[in-house]
Amino acid sequence: xxxxxxxxxxxxxxxxxxxxxxxxxxxxxxxxxxxxxxxxxxxxxxxxxxxxxxxxxxxxxxxxxxxxxxxxxxxxxxxxxxxxxxxxxxxxxxxxxxxxxxxxxxxxxxxxxxxxxxxxxxxxxxxxxxxxxxxxxxxxxxxxxxxxxxxxxxxxxxxxxxxxxxxxxxxxxxxxxxxxxxxxxxxxxxxxxxxxxxxxxxxxxxxxxxxxxxxxxxxxxxxxxxxxxxxxxxxxxxxxxxxxxxxxxxxxxxxxxxxxxxxxxxxx
Numbered sequence: 201x202x203x204x205x206x207x208x209x210x211x212x213x214x215x216x217x218x219x220x221x222x223x224x225x226x227x228x229x230x231x232x233x234x235x236x237x238x239x240x241x242x243x244x245x246x247x248x249x250x251x252x253x254x255x256x257x258x259x260x261x262x263x264x265x266x267x268x269x270x271x272x273x274x275x276x277x278x279x280x281x282x283x284x285x286x287x288x289x290x291x292x293x294x295x296x297x298x299x300x301x302x303x304x305x306x307x308x309x310x311x312x313x314x315x316x317x318x319x320x321x322x323x324x325x326x327x328x329x330x331x332x333x334x335x336x337x338x339x340x341x342x343x344x345x346x347x348x349x350x351x352x353x354x355x356x357x358x359x360x361x362x363x364x365x366x367x368x369x370x371x372x373x374x375x376x377x378x379x380x381x382x383x384x385x386x387x388x389x390x391x392x393x394x395x396x397x398x399x400x401x402x403x404x405x406x407x408x409x410x411x412x413x414x415x416x417x418x419x420x421x422x423x424x425x426x427x428x429x430x431x432x433x434x435x436x437x438x439x440x441x442x443x444x445x446x447x448x449x450x451x452x453x454x455x456x457x458x459x460x461x462x463x464x465x466x467x468x
Contacts, residue, residue, distance in 0.1 A: 202305060202313045202328055204315065204326045204328075204334075206255060207303055207315045207326065208315065208317070208324055208326070208336065210247070210248060210251050210252070210303070211248075211301045211303060211315055211317035211324065212317065212319075212322070213247055213251075214243075214244040214247045214248050214285060214301050214317075215244075215301055215317055215319030215322075216319070217240065217243040217244055217247055218240040218243070218244050218286055218292075218299075218301070218319050219319050219320070220240075220243075221238060221239050221240035221243065222240065222292065222295070222319075222320075226238050226239055226240065227239070228293055236289045236290060236292075236293055237289065238286070238289060238292065238293070240286055240292060241264075241265055241285055241286045241289060242265055242285075244285035244286050244301060245263050245264070245265035245266060245283070245285040247285075248261075248263070248283050248285055248301070248303065249261050249263055249266060249283065249285075252281050252283070252303075256281070259279055259280060259281055259305075260274075260277055260280045260281070261280065261281045261283060262274065262280055262281065262282050262283070262408075262409070262436075263281075263282075263283040263284070263285060263409065264283070264284050264285065264407065264409045265285055267407075267409075267440065271438045274436055275436070275438075277436060278307065278308060279305070279306065279307045279308075280305075280306055280436070281303065281304070281305060281306075282303075282304040282305075282306050282311070282408060282409050282412040282413070282435065283302065283303050283304070283409060284300075284301070284302040284386075284407075284409040284410060284412075284413070285301060286299060286300075286301065287299060287300045287301070287302045287316075287385045287386045287409075287410060288300060288384050288385025288386070288387075290384075291361065291384040291385055296361075296384065297318075297320035297321070298318075298320075298361065298383065298384030298385055298387055299318075299319070299320075299384065299385050300316050300317060300318050300319075300385045300386045300387060301315075301316070301317040301319065302314070302315070302316050302317075302386050302409065302410075302412065302413035302414070303315045303413055304409075304412030304413040304415075304416050305416075306412060306435045306436060309434040309435050309436055310432075310434070310435065311329075311412045311413070311415045311416035311419070311435060312328065312329050312330070312416060313326075313327065313328045313329070313416050313420075314326065314327055314412060314413030314414065314415070314416030314417045314420075315413055315417075316386050316387075316389065316390055316413050316414065316417060318387065318390075321337070322337070322338075323335070323336070323337045324336040324337070325344075325389075325390045325393060325394070325417050326417065327393070327416055327417040327418075327419070327420025327421060328416075328420055329416060329419045329420045331420070332345075332420055332421075333345065333393055333417055333420040333421035333422075335390075335394060344393060344394040344395070344421055345393075345395065345421045345422050346392065346393060346395060346418070346421045346422040346423040346449045347392075347395040347397075347398050347449050348449070349398070349449060349450070349453075350377075350398045353377050354377045354378060354379055355375050355377065355378040355379075355398050355399055356378070356379055356381050356396070356397040356398045356399070357372070357375070357378050357379070357380055357381065357397065357398070357399045357400070357401070358380075358381045358382075358383050358388045358391045358392060358396075358397035358399070358400045359380050359381065359382055359383075359388075360382075360383070360384070360388065360402070360404075361382045361383060361384040365403035365404055367403045367466050368401060368403065370462060370465075370466055371401055371459055371462055371463065371466075374457055374458050374459055374462055375399075375457065375459070381396065381397045383397075386410070386411075386413060386414045388400050388414070389411075389413075389414025389415070389417055389418050389447070390414075390417065392418055392421075392423055392447050392448075392449070393417045393418050393420075393421035393423065394421070398448065398449050399446075399447070399448045399449075399459075400446075400447040400448075401444075401445075401446050401447075401459075401463070402444055402445050402446075402447075403444045403466070404444070405441055405442060405443065405444075406441075406442045406445075407440055407441060407442060408435050408436070408437070408440045408442060409440075410442070411425075411433065411442060411445070412435060415433060418447055422449070423447060423448065423449055424447070424448055424449075424450065424451040424454070425445055425446070425447045426445065426446055426451065426454070426460075427443055427444065427445055427446075428443070428444050428445070428446065428460070428463040428464050428466070428467050429460075429464055430451070430454070430455070430460050433445060444463070444467070446459065446460065446463060
């Protein structure tokens, strides 16, 4: 089993470094893809990458802020850490508190363990697909699991606060009874994992470090995450960019409701 106590302490250390920057009049730079970058991203990256390499010298680290590892090197990896040192930089810049630290362990292209930490709330979610899923807050750790289905038949759909998609309306037409839950960053995965939401469709592109920890947590909680054709997500691809995905409490519901078929149509 993964040493989640070590990972939790590491995520909290990174979170403190992030909050130190959050409380200042920080500068926002732009990466090559025009996404925002702050000192908090780079400080968190150094803390996490250095600690993981020291504690687990035989397991390589792939991080958003250290993404330049060539595929010729990566393709031989059987196991590696996948890290987003600050997920939700837009939420960080907007100062709404909905940003996270994400750490995942990937084995043979599949995230098998993941941790998501919300620094502003000092709240942790972690899961091992072989052991289960937990939430830790105010010193208390409790198991969590996916919902058994929408309460009262109303599907709670979690939507990105910073990346809304007009294509979502095409899916909503298949779900007449629904309500929208807005969340930022990888907190959307946590909402589904703990049963606060039932369905999370993502139309826009993401990177592997955006989804690895969240996928492990949702899977460990009993949920499912597939692409728009119903196929499992895989990691350590030559191109680290992800396509769209669907997360729900049940793959059968995605099929029976027609959502999966409509999603494929949206892609054309």
